[in-house]
Amino acid sequence: MSRASANARGTARPPFWTTRRRDVLSGYLFITPQLAGVLLFVLIPVGLAIWYSLNDWNVFTGKQTFVGAEHYAALASDPQLPSVLLATAIFSGGVVILNITLGLLIAVLLNRRFRGATLFRTLFFSPVVVSVVAWTLVWGFLLQDNGGINGLLATIGIKGPNWLQHGNTAMLSVIITQVVRSVGVNMVLFLSALQGVPSQLYEAARMDGAGGRTIFTRITLPLISPTVLLTAIITIVGALQSFAQIAVLTGGGPELSTTVLVYYVFQQAFEFNDIGYGSTLALMLLSFVMLLTLLQWQLRRKWVFHEQ
């Protein structure tokens, strides 16, 4: 190759579309649909919700008036809010406690080799794929005053309560319906955590003469505790968002006993058309979820540490 042609190439304009530039362009193009979706259907609506919470709406004229923090002040004087928050706490707390203990119990029982383990895993998981509304309808039917559960109780001579019509039993019914439907997810997560516990630890403990209970509390539980904590938070966040089960099973009643925050948001915004106050309540829900997610990130660090 002559010196002249090499010079000529050196002074020619380099091509604009280098591989690197093409890469950058395709990177942006590839993420555009997803980014647009999040902007349009999550970020802008959250911004609007904040704006709505500072305004009062007249549904009939569609007129908006800026009221500043008035709705936030109304939170403090809302006579229904304390019982709504209490119901939210009982529901989420009840769901998470039952979900974790039951999920863990089933996972521990299924984490041994025996014929039928896969079948049982399928059975416990099956409600997860049954749609929430169908599942809740069936339970609503079973929990009727003259429904299947009281029918069963009657055969052993017990007069069952009218489950959905009394405050305490209605809350219990909603919690159990929700737990049985969703515990399969936690069971699967716990099973994969249990399978990560090194079997040498169990063997060593058994050599030292440790019994089943000691092994569980001293080895299994500490090693999977980070998963338990994380699952607990995911479950609470999920419970905070349970709408269909409440709407279909009790409609928030009797009185306010099963009106959780999500359902209250829906009522204020779409039944009472109070868009400003409904948005304020929705932002309250968002702050709960964000707080829990923040906590989850803190725990996640701990979890990653355990893995190493």
Added chain:
Amino acid sequence: MSSETLSSLARRVLLVVALGVLAIPFVVPTIWMVAASVKPLPEIFASPPSLWTDHPTLSAYSEAFTFQPFARQYFNSVYIALLVTAITLLVSSLAGYAFARIRFPGANALFVVVLIGLLVPSEVTIVPLFQMFKRAGMINTHWPLILVTALAAPCVLATFIMRQFFIALPAELEEAGRLEGLGRPGIWWRICVPLAKPALSAVGILTFLTSWNLYLEPTVYLTSPELFTLPQALTRFTDAYGGEMWNTQLAAATMTVLPVLIVFIIAQRQFVEGLAHSGLK
């Protein structure tokens, strides 16, 4: 048989019995639903309750179709769920691939922005979204159900799962593609997407179920019965006095649950593992 193997056998039997009892509330409601749907109405409330009837009838099934445009509602749910799943698979595999394999300025910051989509419950955004779609003239259409489900929270979870999957692919595969003269779209479509079948099927199942189960959104956006989706339609089987038409409702519920349940039982291994894989990683 030695006493030791006998006691281990006894333990095993005890384990299966305990699991069997524990499984009752998980399994019986579904069986009950199917059984009650073929019973004559008075027998549904018979005491003691039974899972059996001597007079099976399918009248509740035909009633489900005459009381509401149930076939239409069924079609709505199916086509919306399929469309949402297809869009989500496309969008999330593109975005997941870009976030995992392409280095471009701002990628990390933009990824955090996308992840915020996972954090916001749909109940928080439903009021503003309703107003936005009202302005766009899309209330009482399927557009809000399709667009929000396909592109917001469920899609963000999908993008996250896809990214985790693509990160683990060996770099040599892409280099081989480059030597063949493929650009980024070619590498994504010809090399990475075919390899991502396990992740894509997990994402596909999760997205389909999310869309299939939506309840709040259709309740808010739809008012005409012929536009309803199944979960919403199920709650409308009440007679003129507001009384529940139990057998019709249970027959309709059976029709919405059984197809998904059967698919799940056939593909349960892949399904459960897909979920475990996506859950905490």
